[in-house]
Amino acid sequence: MSEAVAQAVAERFTRLYGAGPEGVWAAPGRVNLIGEHTDYNDGFVMPFALPHTAVAAVSRRTDGLLRLHSANIGDDAAGAGGVTELRVADLAPETDRGWTAYPAGVVWALREAGHEITGADIHLASTVPAGAGLSSSAALEVVVALALNDLYGLGLRGWQLARLCQRAENVYVGAPVGIMDQTAAACCEAGHALFLDTRDLSQRQIPFDLAAEGMRLLVVDTQVKHAHSEGEYGKRRAGCEKGAALLGVDALRDVPYDGLEAALERLGDDEEVRRLVRHVVTEDERVERVVSLLESGRTREIGPVLTEGHVSLRDDFRISCPELDLVVDTALAEGALGARMTGGGFGGSAIVLARAADVETLTKAVQEAFARAGFTAPRVFEAVPSAGARRLV
Structure with a gap:
């Protein structure tokens, strides 16, 4: 090709x-x-x-x-x-x-x-x-x-x-x-x-061959467009930089996962910055957890970690949208191993980790959920590491 x-x-x-x-x-x-x-x-x-x-x-x-x-x-x-x-x-x-x-x-x-x-x-x-x-x-x-x-x-x-x-x-x-x-x-x-x-x-x-283990990763493009250079993305970045400055570190990477609660206390009542810091620190830990699971051959167990990531992006970083949430909620209700939004947010795509046998059912369920909600029909395709x-x- x-x-x-x-x-x-x-x-x-x-x-x-x-x-x-x-x-x-x-x-x-x-x-x-x-x-x-x-x-x-x-x-x-x-x-x-x-x-x-x-x-x-x-x-x-x-x-x-x-x-x-x-x-x-x-x-x-x-x-x-x-x-x-x-x-x-x-x-x-x-x-x-x-x-x-x-x-x-x-x-x-x-x-x-x-x-x-x-x-x-x-x-x-x-x-x-x-x-x-x-x-x-x-x-x-x-x-x-x-x-x-x-x-x-x-x-x-x-x-x-x-x-x-x-x-x-x-x-x-x-x-x-x-x-x-x-x-x-x-x-x-x-x-x-x-x-x-x-x-x-x-x-x-990191080897990532889902097909060999009877799994697939679907990308669901919600057809909701975003523009990173216009506003909200920049606000989140500025908020993270503010959090690092308040904590006296070069970047939020330097806040240890086991020291997160103490860091949040030091931020006081600045709830917006607290949420941003909490997402970044826990997300770094999720990446390390996924690497460990994949390297130990426990691929199926990454599903719940992906879902945790979506909850954090939705509730702490606040960059999801109704269409992305609908993909995740519908996929999980239909038996997906895990799901989350991916990318910068405010639209774009979600990923769904699924058993190969469940792909057709999951795809149909998401498409029908979008139709019921009156959303533009999503584009669904398999993501193959290339x-x-x-x-x-």
Whole structure:
């Protein structure tokens, strides 16, 4: 399938720019198994890559021109044939609020870091659902970064590309995201979940083959869209930083799980900050518990831990929504092993850990529950741990 996709993207590139690309690359979306809103608190996360990818056909330019096109945006969206033309020397943070800010931001971040990027022609196509909490933006950033890294011979490793992509999104786009999404896109391996310490970016690939154990992990895209750079995400991050400052630590990662109650007492009657701190500290502990269970072969036992995570995100971090809660409640009532929202919140997707034999029943139950509630029909698919960013051609 990757060969066919690469060929189609390369052919579109040729029609757009009049010559074939120098190569075609892919970077995946991700599902976070556990560890939500811990990454910008220097904590632990555990994502894995999806088979859904952003694919980029790219060629270098030497005239300082950056030309961008997306198959996912209407051809009348910008310029002739939908191609946006920018000059790399003119790229500046927060000057673009459209989709082009993500690839342009990567070029800006690379140049700001001292890498001589003299221009590029780029055509992009993505199967990662946008706004579903599956890191469509990080996939877009990482695929462009990897392509330019290869073409310009920069010699950057996956974690370094992830750092640059995070900077592009933080500074150029203006979204205060953590490092998890970009690292997952750049570094995940097929058949594994990535146990990542976001403080030092140390990584461990944890085998995660549910099919071999008669289980499946479903993603339920609620079709409720979110916009991280607008408001609530930033408020939660600021609240976490306030909590760390009040507790005299560099980040909430430094609050030990067995010292949580004492920390909460020190925060006094600031209930909002107390809730945020409680979620982050307990979520870090949940990540470590899931790693331990998977490494000891007790995969089924991660289900209740996932559900605990949802309760914490719903009640303490307060970033769930009726659609996400309905997925979780319905799935658990129908016998799911565990379920929780995943991603930044306020919409997006939930994950459901289920026995293989229960998948059809669970899917039908969730769809019927949404119909009864008058919600938009959800999109349900199986999440298979897949490869990270790579060159296709």
